[in-house]
Amino acid sequence: MKWRSRRQSDNVEDLRGTGGRGLKIGGGIGGLGIVIAILYMLLGGNPGDVTQSLQVDQPYAAGPSEPLSAKDQEMGQFVSAVLASIEDVWRERFRAAGEAYVEPKLVLFSGQVDSACGYAGASSGPFYCPGDSKVYIDLSFFEDMQRQLGAPGDFALAYVIAHEVGHHVQNLLGINDQVMSQRGRLSERDFNQLMVRMELQADFLAGVWAHYANMEKDFLESGDIEEGMNAASAVGDDRIMKRTQGYVVPDAFTHGTSEQRVRWFKKGLDTGDINKGDTFGAAVL
Numbered sequence: 069m070k071w072r073s074r075r076q077s078d079n080v081e082d083l084r085g086t087g088g089r090g091l092k093i094g095g096g097i098g099g100l101g102i103v104i105a106i107l108y109m110l111l112g113g114n115p116g117d118v119t120q121s122l123q124v125d126q127p128y129a130a131g132p133s134e135p136l137s138a139k140d141q142e143m144g145q146f147v148s149a150v151l152a153s154i155e156d157v158w159r160e161r162f163r164a165a166g167e168a169y170v171e172p173k174l175v176l177f178s179g180q181v182d183s184a185c186g187y188a189g190a191s192s193g194p195f196y197c198p199g200d201s202k203v204y205i206d207l208s209f210f211e212d213m214q215r216q217l218g219a220p221g222d223f224a225l226a227y228v229i230a231h232e233v234g235h236h237v238q239n240l241l242g243i244n245d246q247v248m249s250q251r252g253r254l255s256e257r258d259f260n261q262l263m264v265r266m267e268l269q270a271d272f273l274a275g276v277w278a279h280y281a282n283m284e285k286d287f288l289e290s291g292d293i294e295e296g297m298n299a300a301s302a303v304g305d306d307r308i309m310k311r312t313q314g315y316v317v318p319d320a321f322t323h324g325t326s327e328q329r330v331r332w333f334k335k336g337l338d339t340g341d342i343n344k345g346d347t348f349g350a351a352v353l
């Protein structure tokens with residue numbers, strides 16, 4: 069991707085090197101948090117109460133406490149440029165539909181982070197939290213994608229960012245709420261199927277972004293789209309299950325197979341038409 073001369077987004081919150089918001093107090097690693105929690109417990113309270121209130125009051129550090137390496141800084145700039153492109157595409161798509169696009173924040177963290185969806189570590193992978201409308205990415209996941217999942221290339225990371233912003237688009241459109249309202253009403257198996265449809269739609273929406281990015285001059289390079297398809301395939305449930313546990317349990321799928329993920333990403337890429345992305349109504353995924 070030729071990203072260096074492109075606009076950078078203002079919506080990246082870089083917490084790398086800071087340990088993440090509230091971690092020093094609430095995460096149990098900082099001495100003060102533990103001492104206060106233990107004192108509180110001795111007094112008969114719920115330690116969750118005190119860490120909770122401290123996290124809310126404690127502002128996170130404005131800048132990294134440890135300087136980032138040149139490579140880390142460059143990665144941050146790359147993420148900002150990709151996010152800016154995704155913002156441009158969705159702002160225009162929403163405008164064309166007579167709606168206003170509300171931009172999500174993107175939090176870069178290392179190690180652990182506190183979100184409105186709870187604490188997350190790098191092992192949880194990139195995620196979108198509807199509660200605070202933020203995408204969370206630990207870039208070590210990107211290294212895992214390259215080394216362990218066999219999905220190299222800068223566009224592989226761009227696909228992941230676009231997929232997570234796809235969840236934000238679903239949140240703005242009320243799709244996330246509709247799906248989540250079924251939790252507990254459906255069997256686990258049926259709810260998982262609904263999750264698969266939501267995830268495949270996020271892949272489709274990533275493809276819609278790629279469609280418009282691909283139309284721009286001097287942005288994507290040959291091989292980029294293939295990197296994205298390869299990444300979509302690499303994060304299929306069947307592929308990941310086989311790799312981590314050696315066998316596949318289709319009922320436990322929550323993201324879709326490699327083939328399905330590639331198909332929906334490609335559908336978005338080929339059409340660029342948000343109306344073609346009804347994974348919930350599709351008879352065949």
Ligand SMILES: [Zn+2]
Nearest residue numbers: 231235267270
């Ligand atoms: Zn997802």
